Amino acid sequence: MIKTVIIDDEPMNIKLIGGMLRDYCPGIEVTGTCDNLADAIELVHTLKPSLLLLDIEFPSGTIFPVLEKLAFTNFHIIFITAHNTYATEAFRQNAVDYILKPVTKESLVNAIKRVEERIHKEVTTDISKLVEELKAGLPHSRKIPLPSAEGILFIQDTDIIRCEANGRYTILYLTNKKKLTVTKTLKEMEALLQPGHFFRVHHSHIINLDMIKKYHRGQGGTVELTDGSQAEVSVSRKDELLNMLLNKPGHPLHQSV
Secondary structure, eight states: OEEEEEEOSOHHHHHHHHHHHHHHOTTEEEEEEESSSTTHHHHHHHHOOSEEEEESEETTEESHHHHHHOSOOOOEEEEEESOOOSOHHHHHHTTOEEEESSOOHHHHHHHHHHHHHHHHTTOOOOHHHHHHHHHHTSOSSOEEEEEETTEEEEEEGGGEEEEEEETTEEEEEETTSOEEEESSOHHHHHHHSOBTTEEEEETTEEEEGGGEEEEEOSSSOEEEETTSOEEEOOHHHHHHHHHHHHTOTTOTTTTTO
16 A cells, blocks of 8 residues: 555545545555645654655645655656646656646546556656755746736736735735736635745735745734735744744745744
8 A cells, every 4th residue: 555645735635636536546555635835844744754745835835845845756756736837847747746726536646657657667756856846946926817897917927016906806006006906716816826926814815925024913913015015914823924934935024023
């Protein structure tokens, strides 16, 4: 049996994948699951699986920093992602598979078969090399299409300071001091923006982490952004936000929160 750990930010997705593995992949044993990056490292070190099924993007960032910190790396990987934006050539070069969400029975079964073949042939994966190649291929700035009353606008995501919910719409506050109302909910905007660069601090607010000027302490606290505006931080997101800022190299709050 191949001991397997599933790490995905959606509990329902973990349940779905676990069920398909149980029903269609008899050689797989799911020994653990996790839906956040904070617990991922300890889980892998404790269980020492032979296979990881990993979501790439989480609200607090990508899975890559977790992989870089792992002392135990004797495992195979199947990445799970909602965005076909990663370096598929890097996957092929490093004997790694990926599955696009929503995960189907066929895509999962085929990926598992390839992993079983690699295990049988004793093919190994250089985790540090894989992470280096994938991070090098990540876009740090990209244009995103946003529907508005005037049509579809293409906005550079680095020009967004924060997003504020307004019913079925979202108000974008931009670096040029303009505001833009788009016909997308805040949840839909969250799916468009890059994890690790943007973070939903409250049910009504998404902020650009690189635009934070100061964090003000409080029950949840507030963040002050470069345009002078402030966004409330919910109590449930406070610890995750502070952990991200304290461990984000190069961020102005890295040494001061």
